[in-house]
Amino acid sequence: MRDNLYFIRRNGKCGYVNRQGDIVVDPVYSDATGFADGLGCVQDGMDLHILNVNGKVEATIENASIFGHSFSEGYLCVDRNDKLGFVDEHGNVVIDFEFQRAADVVQGMAIVQLSDDRYGLISTMGDWVFEPQYNYITEYWPDSKLTAVVVDDYRWSLRPLDGSDRLQREFASTHQEREGLLPVCPEQDGKWGWVDTRCTDVVSEQFDGTGTAFFDGTIAVVTDNRWGVSDTRGNLLVQQKYNFTGNLHFGRRRFYEGAAKPGTLVGGKYGFLDAAGEIAIPARFDGALDFVGDAAMVTVGQRRDAKLGWINENGEFFWNPNR
Template structure:
């Protein structure tokens, strides 16, 4: 199935750029007039008031940069970090910046975080890749698509998964029944005839080794990290390297992927940590344990509550939380009295526990969820907080 590329006309791009600038002008005007309220209120006011600012087009038009024509997806830097975040407004998705200003108008059916400079979105019930300007860079008759990682993305056409580059060209033709994103130059896939799970390299070739497990099982976390991938065969877990060689024997009843060059493994009924060579670094002593992040890992030794241990196995943050998740960007989600919040590396809460669900921090913000009951029906409202715990976007739906 062929892919096709397109870019919006220059006139439309100019208008969109002008609209963003006018939106910022309206935001400034609202603040000057002390019209306080949620971002959603301000956004709706801006939309109603744009007619009064039409003259500003003449001012801003000359300063608006027009995006170069894109052929085949354009020149996207794999390492680019786009600090835009999906938000839901009146049932449609758009994107805000890290200050909470609307940058891409909410017109999408679905929207996901940016990865490798592009975002997976759904518009007019078709899956597409969008850039930071709101332009659809890659389109096609996709049944499903995945985010870009390492400059490659998995897409499904005619029931088969393959991989494309940022020009929208297939670099691995669709021939897999299931697929996962590339990491460390490897991807975990399932053969078209369902007969096996396997790892492939960036050319689509199967990774094989003389001591690689014969029959790999599908597991929830099979991506490479720190040069190792978690594998399972006959209900036992171990690790392979990028060549497919088994570097840690399949002998653990449970195990987690490597993170910060350590991996949690279970021996009998206790969890400990090993290094990339399989040597025990922290002896098995915990009832539960999680991944390391920012030098700390969730753990529970002899308590019903969780804390965080350091790389020596000592509790840096005492066992005191109902539930926890790993640190990212020096913040970790913790559950307290049935509500979520975040703590810093010292164990201090950045805000009171008041969220019904939270996502990990990425690029300085974390998405939070509030459950709201309207006419006896529970709905989810999505917002964003910064690392100080302040809202940059109040929850909306």
């Protein structure tokens, strides 16, 4: 992973710090992207500035705004006149501004939505991999072979990312294929299990819900509002005792405990489990995002009083929310 900077907000303005907690880009901008692939982007009036890890401006994009994305594979989704398009790391437009919605570039392609609400999959060369004909397309991962598409009757089926025809089996709902497995719910309001890339059942429906995808052979699972972690065969690795368990990223998995009511994420705190399911960082944060490398963004405080910080893999702040 390339070196990154870390987004901060102070007095309503955005900037970046490095891994040592030193301010590299002063928080003077109205908005900023997350830093990824060694690049970030800040909003400066009506223009965007692409920054490198030294905080230097690499390129400027005029008359554009940030749309909640980050660089991915050297491309960034931005907004111009209420339409989305993609620029490269030099600020050059590579996919024109014509979409209502768009996901980040993955495997050289991006999921986009046209003005008629139809979704397609477009390459960074501007070619359609999937013609825009679907009600929705599920986001996928760098190692995914399939994605899920919603057909006209609002049933989900799977389609290979190489552009070949979709598979015939359909589901009431799905998540994301990764590591050759895909969580699925065959019937409306039914239970969840998972299938392989040939749509063959691997684990029959037995959970009330699952995490979005498999990570290192594990997935979060929920039954009766209690979350735990399963292996690829449906065996529990972490007992279902939390209000929430997330995906495993860089050896850390978010969990939530102490919720005021079952099925909610209110009144409790976030912490992190390690890859074995043991508590690595106790639950003490009001908000938390997944680890990216050896750092995770967390918040302390509620709503308008929430303050943003960054922690390392041991839960130690290198940017304290109270600075």
